[in-house]
Amino acid sequence: EGDLDExxxxxxxxxxxxxPDVPPPTDSTPEILKKPLSGLSARWKNWxxxxxxxxxxxxxxxxxxxLGSFMLMLLVLSIQxxxxxxxxxxxxxxxxxxxxxxxxxxxxxxxxxxxxxxYGETVADYFATFVQRREQLQFLIxxxxxxxxxxxxxxxxxxxxxxxxxxxxxxxxMFAWTHVTLLITVTQSHLVIQNLFEGMIWFLVPISSVICNxxxxxxxxxxxxxxxxIKLSPKKTWEGFIGGFFSTVxxxxxxxxxxxxxxxxxxxVEYNSETNRFVTECEPSxxxxxxxxSVPPLLQAVLGWETVxxxxxxxxxxxxxxxxxxxxxFGGFFASGFKRAFKIKDFADTIPGHGGIMDRFDCQYLMAxxxxxxxxxxIRGPNPSKLLKQLLILxxxxxLSVYKTLKxxxxxxxILQPSLRG
Numbered sequence: 045e046g047d048l049d050e051x052x053x054x055x056x057x058x059x060x061x062x063x064p065d066v067p068p069p070t071d072s073t074p075e076i077l078k079k080p081l082s083g084l085s086a087r088w089k090n091w092x093x094x095x096x097x098x099x100x101x102x103x104x105x106x107x108x109x110x111l112g113s114f115m116l117m118l119l120v121l122s123i124q125x126x127x128x129x130x131x132x133x134x135x136x137x138x139x140x141x142x143x144x145x146x147x148x149x150x151x152x153x154x155x156x157x158x159x160x161x162x163y164g165e166t167v168a169d170y171f172a173t174f175v176q177r178r179e180q181l182q183f184l185i186x187x188x189x190x191x192x193x194x195x196x197x198x199x200x201x202x203x204x205x206x207x208x209x210x211x212x213x214x215x216x217x218m219f220a221w222t223h224v225t226l227l228i229t230v231t232q233s234h235l236v237i238q239n240l241f242e243g244m245i246w247f248l249v250p251i252s253s254v255i256c257n258x259x260x261x262x263x264x265x266x267x268x269x270x271x272x273x274i275k276l277s278p279k280k281t282w283e284g285f286i287g288g289f290f291s292t293v294x295x296x297x298x299x300x301x302x303x304x305x306x307x308x309x310x311x312x313v314e315y316n317s318e319t320n321r322f323v324t325e326c327e328p329s330x331x332x333x334x335x336x337x338s339v340p341p342l343l344q345a346v347l348g349w350e351t352v353x354x355x356x357x358x359x360x361x362x363x364x365x366x367x368x369x370x371x372x373x374f375g376g377f378f379a380s381g382f383k384r385a386f387k388i389k390d391f392a393d394t395i396p397g398h399g400g401i402m403d404r405f406d407c408q409y410l411m412a413x414x415x416x417x418x419x420x421x422x423i424r425g426p427n428p429s430k431l432l433k434q435l436l437i438l439x440x441x442x443x444l445s446v447y448k449t450l451k452x453x454x455x456x457x458x459i460l461q462p463s464l465r466g
Contacts, residue, residue: 093396094398097398113240113313113322113324117240120236120237120240121159121233123405124229124233126402127391127402127405128155128226128230130394130401131225131228131402132148132225133392134388135217135218135221135222135225136218139218144211144214144215145206145208146203146206147206147215147218150203151222153199153202154199154226155230157192157195157196158226158230159230160195161189161196162230162234166237166238168185168188170241170314170315171315174315174320177317203215228409229409232408232412232413233412235412235416236408238416239412240313241312241314242312242424243324244303244308244309244310244313244324245300245332249299249300250364250414251408251411252296252299253292253296253299253361253369254372256288256291256296256368257292257369258288260284260287260288260291261280261284261287261288261369261373263287264281264286264291265280265281265283265284265285265287266284268283268284268287269281269283269284270283271283273285274377276380276381277380280373280377285373288373289366289369289370292365293365293366293369295365296361296362296365296368297361300358300361301354301355301358304331304332304355304357304358307324307325307326307328310328311324311325311326311328312324312326331355331357331360331423332357333355333356334355335353335356337352337353337354338350339351339352360418360422363418364418367411367414368407368411372407372408372411375406375407375409375410378406379402379406
């Protein structure tokens, strides 16, 4: 069967110049569109395929938004699993790891372990009252991290036991490949769901901004693109990049204005243990209450306005849109470099004209991390609702101790009278 170590060593020593160009695309036109688009050139055929399927995906996305936050969480989980599958499959094919013992089983086992850990943390944070009523869940939550570590340790030991002398290097290649893929997909999807719990607007505006930037950059590049932007992605142009930036900033500002008017989008997503449903009802925070702002003197002469009414969140939308259009595309450039390194055009052929699911969400992963960091750094404050849920889990004597400490603090502050009885 040949010396596998020598083959892999040669693979390591190859320079980038040895990597051939990406092979030309095959005809991925859906059967239903082949006849209507038969007379068009390849360039315009791809335009129509991408456009039609983009509209179909956006329509499906709006339908899922209508169905509620739980369906959005399931969508995020489904996309995560599919992206993981696409990246793992590339490694499986590139390194010809068909004969590795337990490789595929261990890859999916590690995915299960990491999801168990992250989603268990989410359940502990946001479903405390639900867990409190079920004794078996209390045990799982109390020892959640120990159970997660034990599960991972089991997989780790299984990997060590699966090592075979003639496959050592390849097995460690794939072990590292699996863990990097977990970092890219599972960790980021967890952050997307964390953002969703802060309010659907923190989920929709960033994701929609990336989608808008992708579409606008493609349109501007298709019609006006002349100047190449980056060698990793030859079809990207400065015209598309700049056009996408301005379009995304305007879109984010307007889209935020409409979303900020509705409780359904601005209220934190919470689980109601009485109805066993997710609810989005609250008194909107100051971020989502209309305020009057003074227009800078330089703009007053242009706009003719001295003041303007807007939601404070619209100011934050500038930061989100700017990141989505200027930094977000680097996730796509990274993916382009990855694909060229392994001589593939797309991660998969799941979506005609678009490639795989990962091809559509390569920019979203950077965005998810940025939004989470942005919220924790500039937006999130103390959460009384979350604190109350944690207090309700405590033992009665612990709750009484907290009560006495809080009462003493309020008396010292002069908020309560010393004579007030508890």
